[in-house]
Amino acid sequence: xxxxxPLDATPDADAIARVLAGDGALYQVLVARYQESLFRIAYxxxxxxxxxxxxxxxxxxxxxxNLARCxxxxxxxxxxxxxxxxxxLDHLKEKRRRDxxxxxxxxLRRAEAYPVRAAESDERYALRTLxxxxxxxxxxxxxxxxxxxxxxxxxxxxxxxxxxTGVSAIKMRLQRAREQMQKTVGAALGTGDET
Numbered sequence: 001x002x003x004x005x006p007l008d009a010t011p012d013a014d015a016i017a018r019v020l021a022g023d024g025a026l027y028q029v030l031v032a033r034y035q036e037s038l039f040r041i042a043y044x045x046x047x048x049x050x051x052x053x054x055x056x057x058x059x060x061x062x063x064x065x066n067l068a069r070c071x072x073x074x075x076x077x078x079x080x081x082x083x084x085x086x087x088x089l090d091h092l093k094e095k096r097r098r099d100x101x102x103x104x105x106x107x108l109r110r111a112e113a114y115p116v117r118a119a120e121s122d123e124r125y126a127l128r129t130l131x132x133x134x135x136x137x138x139x140x141x142x143x144x145x146x147x148x149x150x151x152x153x154x155x156x157x158x159x160x161x162x163x164x165t166g167v168s169a170i171k172m173r174l175q176r177a178r179e180q181m182q183k184t185v186g187a188a189l190g191t192g193d194e195t
Contacts, residue, residue, distance in 0.1 A: 013073035020068060027067075031060055034077060037152055038084050044147040045088045047136060055091065059084035081148070082162055092140070134184035138177050145173040146181075 010018075010029055019027045038059060042052035062083050063070075070079050135143060141163075148159045149170070160170045 011074075012076040016067060016070060016073045016076060019064075027064055030063075030076070034080055035060075037077075038080065040151055041081060041147055042084060042088055044135065044143060044151070045085075045140065046091065051091065055084060055087050058087055062087070078154070078158055078162060081152075081154075085144075085162065130185055130188050131181070133188075134181040137184055138180055142173050142177040142180065145170055146177040149174055 010026070012030065012033075015026050015029055019030075035056060038056045039052055042055040042059075043049060046052050046055065059080060063080050066083075070076055072079070135146065138146065145159055145163065148154050148162065149156060154162075156167055156170050156174075160167045163170065
């Protein structure tokens with residue numbers, strides 16, 4: 001009997017095979033491995049921590065139910081992000097249809113989404129808040145491409161595949177996102193172009 005690798009070191013493809021063979025508890029390894037990453041993606045799109053957490057949970061449930069449909073198990077992360085993205089896009093469409101107004105509760109929830117950590121300096125917190133604001137101001141396609149590439153560090157080709165567009169289109173979105181964010185940050189710091 002060979003030694004079993006630590007659960008957190010189990011490759012995705014092996015973990016999936018074992019889950020499908022009946023070791024359902026091993027699915028928690030996959031959840032733990034990708035939960036933070038999925039939350040960052042969802043939050044960047046919906047800008048509400050409660051909704052983002054619900055979306056992530058829903059994506060993991062859908063992935064578990066449809067695990068046998070994951071054709072390329074080595075690319076489980078990309079498949080999982082695609083499930084999450086589809087769920088978030090559905091939510092955003094529903095939200096637009098409802099014509100929701102901004103209530104005091106919504107403002108409070110957004111303000112509490114990023115509490116100040118004790119170890120974080122005021123300057124660092126201000127810069128992080130400024131960057132988050134710049135990210136929020138991007139259009140959905142630019143923000144989504146930026147987060148997948150620069151926050152989640154996916155290769156440009158994978159981002160293009162996930163978003164259903166070409167590599168050159170993603171490179172253009174990334175360039176525009178960087179330019180817009182630089183402009184927003186520059187204006188806030190008083191160092192932007194005055195033209």
